[in-house]
Each structure stands twice: as C-alpha cells, then as structure tokens.
Amino acid sequence: MIDWDAVGLSVRLAAATAAILVVVGLPLAWWLARTTAPWRPFVEAAIALPLVLPPTVLGFYLLLAMGPSGPLGGLWRALGGGRLAFSFEGLLVASVIYSLPFAVQPFAVAFAGLERSLIETAWTLGRSRLATFATVALPLARGGILTGIVLAFAHTLGEFGVVLMVGGNLPGETRTVSIAIYDRVQALDYEGAAATALPLLVVSFLVLALTYGLRGGVVLPGPIGRR
Amino acid sequence: MADARLQVAIERRFRGGPTIRAAFELDTASAETLVLFGPSGVGKTTVLRCLAGLERPDAGRIVLGDEVWFDAAAGVDRPPQRRRIGYLPQGHALFPHLDVAANIAFGIDDVRGAARTARVAELVARFGLSGLERRKPAELSGGQRQRVALARALARRPQLLLLDEPLSALDAPTRERLRLELRELLAAGGVSAIVVTHDRTEALVLGDRVAVMVDGVVRQSGRTLEVFDRPADEAVARVTGVETVLAGRVVTVEDGLAAVAVDGLRLTAIGDAGPGDRVLLFIRAEDVLLSAVRGAAASEGTAGFGEGGRGSSARNRLVGRVVGLEPHGPVVRVGIDVGGVRLVAAVTRPAVVELGLAPARLVEAEVKATAIGLVRLAAAGVDEGGSR
Numbered sequence: 001m002i003d004w005d006a007v008g009l010s011v012r013l014a015a016a017t018a019a020i021l022v023v024v025g026l027p028l029a030w031w032l033a034r035t036t037a038p039w040r041p042f043v044e045a046a047i048a049l050p051l052v053l054p055p056t057v058l059g060f061y062l063l064l065a066m067g068p069s070g071p072l073g074g075l076w077r078a079l080g081g082g083r084l085a086f087s088f089e090g091l092l093v094a095s096v097i098y099s100l101p102f103a104v105q106p107f108a109v110a111f112a113g114l115e116r117s118l119i120e121t122a123w124t125l126g127r128s129r130l131a132t133f134a135t136v137a138l139p140l141a142r143g144g145i146l147t148g149i150v151l152a153f154a155h156t157l158g159e160f161g162v163v164l165m166v167g168g169n170l171p172g173e174t175r176t177v178s179i180a181i182y183d184r185v186q187a188l189d190y191e192g193a194a195a196t197a198l199p200l201l202v203v204s205f206l207v208l209a210l211t212y213g214l215r216g217g218v219v220l221p222g223p224i225g226r227r
Numbered sequence: 228m229a230d231a232r233l234q235v236a237i238e239r240r241f242r243g244g245p246t247i248r249a250a251f252e253l254d255t256a257s258a259e260t261l262v263l264f265g266p267s268g269v270g271k272t273t274v275l276r277c278l279a280g281l282e283r284p285d286a287g288r289i290v291l292g293d294e295v296w297f298d299a300a301a302g303v304d305r306p307p308q309r310r311r312i313g314y315l316p317q318g319h320a321l322f323p324h325l326d327v328a329a330n331i332a333f334g335i336d337d338v339r340g341a342a343r344t345a346r347v348a349e350l351v352a353r354f355g356l357s358g359l360e361r362r363k364p365a366e367l368s369g370g371q372r373q374r375v376a377l378a379r380a381l382a383r384r385p386q387l388l389l390l391d392e393p394l395s396a397l398d399a400p401t402r403e404r405l406r407l408e409l410r411e412l413l414a415a416g417g418v419s420a421i422v423v424t425h426d427r428t429e430a431l432v433l434g435d436r437v438a439v440m441v442d443g444v445v446r447q448s449g450r451t452l453e454v455f456d457r458p459a460d461e462a463v464a465r466v467t468g469v470e471t472v473l474a475g476r477v478v479t480v481e482d483g484l485a486a487v488a489v490d491g492l493r494l495t496a497i498g499d500a501g502p503g504d505r506v507l508l509f510i511r512a513e514d515v516l517l518s519a520v521r522g523a524a525a526s527e528g529t530a531g532f533g534e535g536g537r538g539s540s541a542r543n544r545l546v547g548r549v550v551g552l553e554p555h556g557p558v559v560r561v562g563i564d565v566g567g568v569r570l571v572a573a574v575t576r577p578a579v580v581e582l583g584l585a586p587a588r589l590v591e592a593e594v595k596a597t598a599i600g601l602v603r604l605a606a607a608g609v610d611e612g613g614s615r
Contacts, residue, residue, distance in 0.1 A: 115318075115320065117316040117317070117318065117320040118320050118322060118323075120279075120281050120307070120314075120316065120320075121314060121315075121316060121320040122322075122333070123280075123281070123306070123307040123308055124279055124280070124281070124307045124308070124310070124312055124313075124314035124334075125314075125333050125334030125379070125380075125383060126308050126311075126334050126336045126383065127308065127333075127334075128308060136322060139324045140322075140323065140324055
C-alpha cells in the first residue's frame with residue numbers, strides 16, 4: 001500500500017523548495033552570470049558544495065546549525081518559530097540549501113548564454129534594469145529556468161541523507177517518501193516499499209521526459225539570441 | 228531645441244592595452260550622419276558604447292545640447308535609459324522572443340494605448356514591413372531585420388542614432404543593396420546618426436561627415452569627401468586608402484562601361500549603375516599613370532576617351548596642371564588639377580625627374596576604367612538635397 005502521507009509531504013516539500021529556489025536562485029544566478037567580482041569563485045563553490053559533499057556531512061552541519069543554540073535555530077526562535085530541527089520548516093531550509101546548485105546552475109548557464117547586446121539594447125530603449133530582466137532575460141532563459149525548477153523539485157523528492165539527519169522520521173511532519181521506503185525495507189516489507197517506490201520512479205521519469213520534451217521545442221540555455 | 232551640438236572628448240584606458248581617445252563634434256539639428264571610420268580593433272566600438280552609456284570613459288566629457296551625458300570631473304554618468312538614443316549594436320540585437328510589432332513598440336515610453344499602436348503602425352508602413360508584424364526576427368531576411376532594428380530605434384523618437392557596423396553580418400551582395408537602403412532610411416529618419424564602420428565604401432556612402440580613427444585616436448574629422456580627398460596626414464591616408472574621391476552623375480552606360488560626369492570632366496568606369504544615378508568614384512594614386520603632354524593638340528582640362536593618338540588601353544586620359552609634389556620616401560605624390568578636379572598620382576622620384584614634373588607644369592594622366600572604383604549613392608531621380 002502506498003504511504004500517501006509520505007507522498008503528500010514529499011510533494012509539498014519539493015514544491016515549496018522549488019518555489020523558494022526560484023525567488024532566491026534567479027537573482028543569485030543573474031549575479032553569478034554577469035559579475036566579475038573577485039570573490040565570485042568562492043560563492044560558486046559554496047553553492048556547488050552539496051554536489052560533492054556526502055548528504056550526511058551536510059545534514060550533520062545543518063543539524064548543528066538548527067539546534068537550539070545553533071545560528072539558524074536561534075534565529076528561527078528569535079523570529080517566533082518553535083523548534084527548527086526535526087520540523088517541516090527545518091526540512092525545508094535544509095532542502096533549499098541541498099538543492100541550491102540544481103536550480104542555480106541551470107539558471108546561471110541560461111543567463112550567461114544570453115547575448116549581452118540584447119540586454120544592453122533594452123537599456124538603451126529605456127527599460128530599467130529590473131524591467132529588462134523581467135521582459136528580456138527571463139523569457140529568453142525560460143528553458144534553463146524550467147530545467148532548474150524541475151531538477152530542484154525532483155532532487156528534493158529524492159533526498160534522503162539530509163532528511164534523515166535533520167528531519168528524522170515523524171509521520172506527517174518529516175517522514176518523506178524516501179524515508180518511508182527505507183522504513184519498509186528495514187521492516188523487510190518489500191511489497192510496501194515497492195508500492196511507494198514504483199510510482200516515484202515513474203513520476204520522476206515522466207516529469208524529466210516532459211521537461212526535456214518541452215525544452216526541445218522552446219529555447220535551450222546556451223546561445224539563445226542566435227538568429 | 229536651440230543647441231543640439233554633440234560634443235565628445237573622451238579617453239578610455241585599458242590595462243595593458245591601448246588608450247582610446249576620441250574628440251569630435253556633430254550638430255544633431257542637421258540630421259547628418261557621421262561615420263566613425265578606421266580599421267578593425269581600433270576602438271570605434273568602444274567610443275560608440277561610451278556614447279550609449281554602456282561603457283564608462285576614464286576621462287573627458289560628453290555633452291548633447293544642454294544635457295551633460297558624461298563628465299568625469301563632475302562625476303556625471305547618465306545611464307543609457309536616460310540618453311534617449313537609438314542604439315543598434317552589431318547584429319542589431321532584435322529580441323528573438325518578440326514579433327516585429329512588439330520589437331518596434333519596445334522602446335516607446337512616451338505614449339500608451341492607441342497612440343502607441345498607431346506609432347507602431349506608422350513605422351511598420353514607413354519601413355515597408357506591412358504584413359510582417361506577427362513574424363519573429365528569425366523569420367525575417369537580413370534587409371527586413373535591418374529595417375525592424377531601425378524602426379525600433381526610431382520609435383523612441385531618439386535625439387541620436389548609434390549604429391555599430393550595421394552591415395557587417397551580411398553577405399556581400401546583400402550588403403551592397405542594404406548599404407543604399409540604409410542611406411535612404413537614415414536620410415528619411417530625420418535624426419543624426421553616428422555609424423561605426425571599417426568599410427571604406429560604407430563610410431563614403433553613408434557618411435555626410437567622417438571621423439577617422441587610427442591607433443585608438445580620432446585623427447581627422449570633417450566632410451567625408453574632403454577627408455578622403457585630403458587626408459591630414461600619412462596615417463589617415465593609409466587608413467582611407469584612396470587619394471581621389473569624386474562625386475558625379477552617370478551619363479550613359481554602354482556595354483557595362485559607365486560614362487560619369489564629374490564637374491566638367493567625363494570619366495569612364497565599370498560598375499553597376501544606370502544613367503542619372505549619383506555615384507562616387509575613387510581612384511588610388513598608384514593607379515594613375517603620368518606622361519608628358521604631346522604637342523599642342525591637348526589643352527588643359529581636356530579628357531580623352533582613348534580616341535586616336537598614341538595607342539593606350541586606358542579609357543581615361545586627362546590633361547591637367549601639376550599643383551603639388553609631396554615626397555614620401557622613394558614615392559612622390561603628385562597633385563594634379565584637371566579643370567578644377569583634383570587628382571593624385573603616386574610616381575617614383577626618377578619619373579618625376581624624367582617628366583620634369585614641377586608645379587604649373589602640364590601633364591597627362593591616364594587611369595584605366597578598371598582601376599576606378601564606382602559606388603552608387605542614389606538612383607536616378609532621387610535627390611536628397613543633401614550636402615554632397
């Protein structure tokens with residue numbers, strides 16, 4: 001039987017993570033794609049860390065940070081929140097950080113591929129920097145942006161190590177699909193594990209196939225303004 | 228606008244690279260086109276980008292009328308949004324995700340709604356784009372794209388157009404056609420333009436005025452024909468590459484040979500033009516052959532058409548008076564006045580001695596029709612009342 005609670009939680013978590021990454025990731029990627037600041041490599045490295053760090057290591061540090069005396073936990077409490085570790089909110093914060101490169105890198109690649117002259121011409125035509133971003137950069141980079149959103153969503157759906165470290169296994173609060181499956185396997189309930197795992201596999205595959213299909217027909221990140 | 232003078236005096240330094248210096252003026256009330264001319268990589272684009280506000284000079288001032296666009300000393304740097312310019316970068320940068328109408332409407336910010344739609348429609352009609360409003364830039368020809376880019380720039384009612392190598396992305400036959408079209412569009416636009424190019428023909432065809440850049444510095448600026456005809460120094464002459472530029476009108480065309488009237492003279496050249504067309508002829512000094520005048524048959528200012536006399540394949544034989552001798556190493560540039568038209572020939576020192584060339588001396592100049600470059604300025608019947 002499918003653990004609908006876990007599926008629902010995972011989808012909510014993935015959707016919220018992807019949404020936050022759009023808000024945080026787009027400006028960050030725009031800056032990365034255009035800056036010549038000397039500290040840029042350090043920012044890039046920090047964003048890419050989750051790609052190479054074992055999830056348990058990342059999870060461990062996040063757990064420390066989210067503890068009552070940790071900086072994130074302290075801040076959350078000061079803002080009127082309750083306990084951050086082992087809560088949905090804590091899981092969300094961890095997911096955003098964990099999936100950051102999966103969103104920011106495709107965004108940045110798409111922005112970097114924009115012809116600079118398109119942006120500059122929009123400025124000379126009177127559009128502010130923000131309006132130019134919204135009316136020229138975003139529509140032209142939509143392929144890469146879509147890719148980033150889907151990757152962030154899918155990656156969050158499948159995360160395990162970080163969830164295990166900072167979320168634990170609270171049904172309806174932090175018990176995601178991957179935790180639920182792991183749970184079943186531990187209990188030697190292979191049938192139950194399969195019932196939850198198979199839809200995850202199928203949905204993930206379909207979402208990716210759909211994205212790549214759409215992207216093929218839309219605009220690829222890369223030399224976008226090519227005529 | 229009482230004073231609409233664009234005054235540019237800027238300096239842009241590159242670490243480990245050249246320093247670019249540009250100083251010139253343009254009266255934008257005249258709606259004239261100034262060509263910024265020079266070899267590739269000389270810094271023309273940098274100057275244009277500084278004018279557009281996309282790059283910041285290290286020193287100097289840019290002033291248009293009473294608007295200070297840039298002043299290094301006063302810390303003024305007006306952003307591109309507030310310079311009211313029409314900027315066409317190389318390749319035109321049409322927005323690929325917007326159709327023709329949306330591209331043209333993009334910069335209109337002084338009117339909205341119906342007035343905005345009306346202005347777009349007016350430009351679409353004026354630039355011959357009717358029926359293409361819903362097309363994306365990728366579905367347009369090179370010429371159509373050029374017209375959309377110009378329409379988009381003019382839709383904003385700019386004070387000044389800035390064009391960076393507008394024809395460079397095109398293949399040669401298209402370029403030739405669009406060069407003329409661009410000239411006509413610029414004349415019809417009623418707005419002053421600064422056009423960057425490294426192409427001599429483009430400079431001659433498009434520019435009422437020209438500023439010649441050599442090694443990062445504007446060395447000479449003035450009316451195009453004057454600059455090309457009388458380069459201020461050796462460096463400018465090397466860049467312009469032609470010593471004689473003549474404006475004329477095609478009289479007849481026979482077997483592909485065009486007879487062109489230049490003041491009182493008639494010259495034969497090869498080129499694609501029809502009777503009545505206004506054309507420019509250019510002649511390199513190396514291609515002008517000098518010989519002693521034979522007998523009294525030839526008088527000053529006559530132009531022979533290869534008729535009779537001593538056999539020669541040259542179609543153009545002109546008798547003129549030497550007006551100047553300028554030695555450059557082993558070569559001497561000889562200025563010749565042929566019935567009011569000035570021609571320059573490059574000959575060797577021994578030849579000068581042999582022919583006894585000296586000021587006021589009569590001499591016969593020969594130029595093969597094949598050595599005369601011919602560029603069409605305007606088709607027959609089109610008179611722009613320009614300053615040429």
